[in-house]
Amino acid sequence: MKEILSFSQLVIGSFVVMLVPFWAEAQTMQFVSSNRPADTSTKSSTEATTVVKNLHLMPLFGETSKSIEHIEFEINFLSECDQNFTNRAEASQFFSARGWEYLQEGDLDTACYRFNLAYLLDNKNSDCFWGLGVVCFQKGHLTDAERMLRKGADIDSTNVGLLVDLATVDLIHFKETKENWELIEAEQILKRASKLDSASANVYLKLSVLEFHKGNYDAAWANLHKTRLLDIELLDYEFMRELLAKKCDPQGIFSTQN
Structure with a gap:
């Protein structure tokens, strides 16, 4: 199994925000999120070069039982986030914003990983499920996309963009x-x-x-x-x-x- 990215690899480095939406032409079945504005946070994320072919690249970490290695990763990751952010909700928003940026680049795997990390930090962050729904949709997994988007809508039933995507x-x-x-x-x-x-x-x-x-x-x-x-x-x-x-x-x- 390839090495799991460390916290520093996830959040340190430079990142150029893509201003051109990933979906260039307006179509009837286009998602609202395709025109989502870029995040303006001053914090930056790395251009991840290591592709981790494991449950980290599946929505909600595959929704399966966790290995000892994964549990240790979660403990260390959450601990480092606690030291670097005011609270976990803020950290979750940071990682979900990175997820949208990678989505706009078309890097679905890295986007999925970032949304998973955001979910790990705050499972009430509807943005995680919205983003994962879009990832699933772009991969052609419509049933999973619908399920993720519905989870997000259950948390935030006032998010018009999320509702329209569902x-x-x-x-x-x-x-x-x-x-x-x-x-x-x-x-x-x-x-x-x-x-x-x-x-x-x-x-x-x-x-x-x-x-x-x-x-x-x-x-x-x-x-x-x-x-x-x-x-x-x-x-x-x-x-x-x-x-x-x-x-x-x-x-x-x-x-x-x-």
Whole structure:
């Protein structure tokens, strides 16, 4: 087994924040977190060069029994964090922020490890589960992504970005499985998100997709136009073509000629 990264390797060094989102183009099933702003903390993290092929690279450390080596690692890691941060909640936020930065770079394994460390420090930090959900999604593990995001939403049911990402996975699952409960949950989540933030273009875009799957094409168009008015760059023209194939734009703004 390769050596587990030490605390100093994890937090000391230089890091250049990537300003370009990992997902370059807006698409209907794009996660809110793809446009998450970079962390502005003055603390820095290392460019980890050692890839640890073990449970550290699995969400929540694989959710399995811990080896003696892993327990010793946790004790030492937590002890060093206690010496370097005001409290464990602060340390957890630091490591989850590093996770998002690695996610934006496309380094899913290192991002997963950082989110795991954040979880170890504070298992009530919803950011850990949100980040792990995105990691799972990017790796194509939709069931795990949905489970992680749901854990995060259970902790923080007011995080609109997290809620929209969970609804996004529900909608993707519905498209694949046609299981109606996925659509029901997505609708409940998106209605809550719209009440929390009535100016979120992404909420209305996902509501448009939801209504499309329900066969309510007028409602799908209404929500798509709300998206357009709030953030035209978020429009997904592939989805729009699918909607146009079902029903013409009632407002006449979009057509197959556009």
